[in-house]
Amino acid sequence: MSATESLKSVIRMLELMRCLGRFDKTASQLLEKLEALGFDVSKRTVERDLKALAEAFPAHILCNDKSQPYGWRKAGDILSSMSLSD
Numbered sequence: 001m002s003a004t005e006s007l008k009s010v011i012r013m014l015e016l017m018r019c020l021g022r023f024d025k026t027a028s029q030l031l032e033k034l035e036a037l038g039f040d041v042s043k044r045t046v047e048r049d050l051k052a053l054a055e056a057f058p059a060h061i062l063c064n065d066k067s068q069p070y071g072w073r074k075a076g077d078i079l080s081s082m083s084l085s086d
Contacts, residue, residue: 012039013049017061017074024064024071 001009012034019025019033027046034041050072054061064071 009049012041013053015039016046016049017053020061020072020074022073022075024073026069026071028069030072 015034015037016030019030027043027050030050031041031043031046034046050061050063054063054072060075062073062075064073
């Protein structure tokens with residue numbers, strides 16, 4: 001992956017975190033929001049991004065996997081609680 005592609009991925013994931021709210025949203029709903037922002041990605045990419053974000057920030061990105069489609073939401077303000085030492 002080139003530096004440009006990596007940067008695009010990081011920006012997409014930051015926008016994805018901004019799209020999350022306090023109430024569950026499906027990967028399809030989040031894909032629609034990203035597409036409206038001009039991102040051209042697949043639903044599977046969004047699902048992978050959500051999984052990666054949940055693994056990186058387990059206290060902040062939550063998945064309701066009790067039924068499908070899974071619901072994703074954030075708990076608290078992710079970006080304001082991040083530090084470089086995390």
